[in-house]
Amino acid sequence: MTKYAFAINLHRCVGCRTCTVSCKMENAVADGLQRIRVLNDASETTLDAPAGVYPNVSFLWRPVPCQHCDEPPCIDPCPVEATWKRDDGVVVVDKELCIGCDSCIKMCPYDARFLDETAGVVDKCDLCIRRLSNGEEKTMCELCCPNRAITVGDLDDPESAISKIIAENDVERYDEEAGTQPNVYYWWSVKKA
Secondary structure, rough: OEEEHHHHHHOOOOOHHHHHHHHHHHHOOOOOOOOOEEEEOEEOOOOOOEEOOOEEEOOEEEEEEOOOOOOOOOOOOOOOOOOOOOOOEEEEEEEOOOOOOOOHHOOOOOOOOEOOOOOOEEOOOOOHHHHHHHOOOHHHHHHHHHOOOOOEOOOOOOOOHHHHHHHHEEEEEEOOOOOOOOOEEEEEEEEOO
16 A cells, blocks of 8 residues: 655755745646745744844745645535545545535644635645656656755655655654644654664
C-alpha cells in the first residue's frame, strides 16, 4: 500500500513562492487564490519580516499545503460527502459533488482550504494526484522548487526518500496539537543524535 506525504526542508526554503506559482499554473487556480501558502514564521500576516532582535535575526518560511491528515477534521462536516480520504492518504475534494457551503473550510486548522467563488466549490492541494496517478514521480511544487526543499513520497516504503528524511532527521508537524495527525513533515538539515 502507498501512503503519500510531504517532507519540507525549512533550512532550504527561501520563501520564493515558486511552489505556490507552479501549483497555480498546474491546477488552473484562480487569481488571488492559492493551494499552498508560504508563511513567514515571524508573522503570519506580514510576508518577509524577520524574527528576533538584532543581531540575532532570522527568516523562516513555511510552505503550508493541505496536510493530508490521518484524522482530517474536514471530512465529517461536509453535508454531501464531497471531501474524502483516498486509500493512499490523499484528502480530496470531489468538485462534482461540492456545493461550496464552506463547512470543511471552517474545520481545517491549517487554513489550507478556500472557496473558489467563481466555480462555487472548495479547492485545496490534492498532492498533484493526477500526476502521481499517471506515473509522474514528482508533484509540481516538488519539481519546480529551486532549492529542492520539497519532497513527496511514500511513507510506507522504508527505502523512499521521504521515509529516509523522517528517519534521519528531527522532523516536526505543523500545529500537531490540533490532533489531526498531519502528513507534512518539516525539518532542518540537522541529523538526529
